[in-house]
Amino acid sequence: MNKKLLFGLFALMLCSLSYGQAFKDLYEKSIHENAKVEYPHLREADVYWSKEIWRIIDLREKMNHTLYYPTQPTADGRKNLLGILLDEIKKGEVNAYDVQDMNVNVTYADIEKLLDAGPKEMPQTDLDGNVIGTVIIDIPIDDKLADVKQIMVYEEWYFDKKHSTLGVRIKGLMPISVVPNPATGRLDRVRLFWIKYDEFRDAFAKQEVFNRFNDAQRLSYDDLFMQRRFSSVIFAESNVYDNRAIADYMVGKDVIFESDRIKNQLQNWEHDLWEF
Secondary structure (H helix, E strand, O other): OHHHHHHHHHHHHHHHHHHOOOOOOOOOHHHHOOOOOOOOOHHHEEEEEEEEEEEEOOOOOHHHHHHOEEEOOOOOOOOOHHHHHHHHHHHHHOOOOOOOOOOOOOHHHHHHHHHOOEEEEEEEEOOOOOOOEEEEEEEHHHHHHHEEEEEEEEEEEEEEEOOOOOOOOEEEEEEEEEEEOOOEEEEEEEEEEEEHHHHHHHHHHOOOOOOOOOOOOOHHHHHHHOOOOOOEEEEEEEOOOOEHHHHHOOOOOOOOOOOHHHHHHHHHOHHHOOOO
């Protein structure tokens, strides 16, 4: 009896949580009226040094869950990072670009195919398992949001000699789908598309990201990226070898050590300019 009672209470709690989303907020949220904060003007003559960096954000890490969840749009309109990207691309207001050539646009239909979503022709069988025809099934792209578990970030670090500061600006984002391959029994990583970060900043500034520590403090996706509230691993840096990735010349644990070396080099660069 005790087990049944506990199970009933647990089920009641779940129902209470789900129905709680229908209650009206205590106050009106204004984050949807936010505007992006413009970058300070930067002249070419003021850039004393710069370095391009590619890094991977793994959305399965706890610190990055705010970019991964919710895997389905919520009743109050909150979406994860991929959901925002797809909505803006579908509207046609911004562009997505090919992973190999950023001069080539990628359409929303192309992205559906890469995510294995959209209309698909499936075999139709009878009760005995015999194929008797085909049927068209439309797989919603929202059902595939959970498959994107990594984001590649393309950014440029620079030293502004006018203000004597080391700065960074994100130039592009690339979602990466991580799905199991039944044929090989391994995970396939499918690079979907590039987006130019500046083209999406208006949308990011108006979309709320979950704040784990305070529901009253509004935080936008643009705030998250600009304030560097994510965990990542450096994947590559600009180099003479056609910007080759670290994994192209290192193996095993040496890949991690090389990534940490580049990270520490960036952090120490500004400090090494000064003498004490």
